[in-house]
Amino acid sequence: MRLKASKISTLRTWALLAVFGGMGLMVFGTSGILMFGQVGKIIAGIFMVFGLIACMASMIIYFWVGMLSTNAPVIDCPECGKRTKMLGQTDRCMYCHTILTWDPSLATTGTETSEQTAPQAK
């Protein structure tokens, strides 16, 4: 688990990529009709299906992230002072990417585990 951003924003990024990917596929498929005629329609159909699946998947991710973030506890980041949400035992601040944890045994400023490498730009 080596995430640079917090879990919530990582999931949002993936969802966004899925939307663009899905739309890209649909546009690409539609342009196939113009370029390849009859065969292009079949290709377009396939691309449409994949595009729709990608869009649906991203909607599910968005919904899921929404559910998660409503349940996630809101805390004040000790590093930058902004309000951020935490998922699970450890997560990164949404703004400054500082690793935050509930577990006192992990709450060191040192870099003992590989997960705790290099706090991002302060």
Ligand SMILES: [Zn+2]
């Ligand atoms: Zn912060």
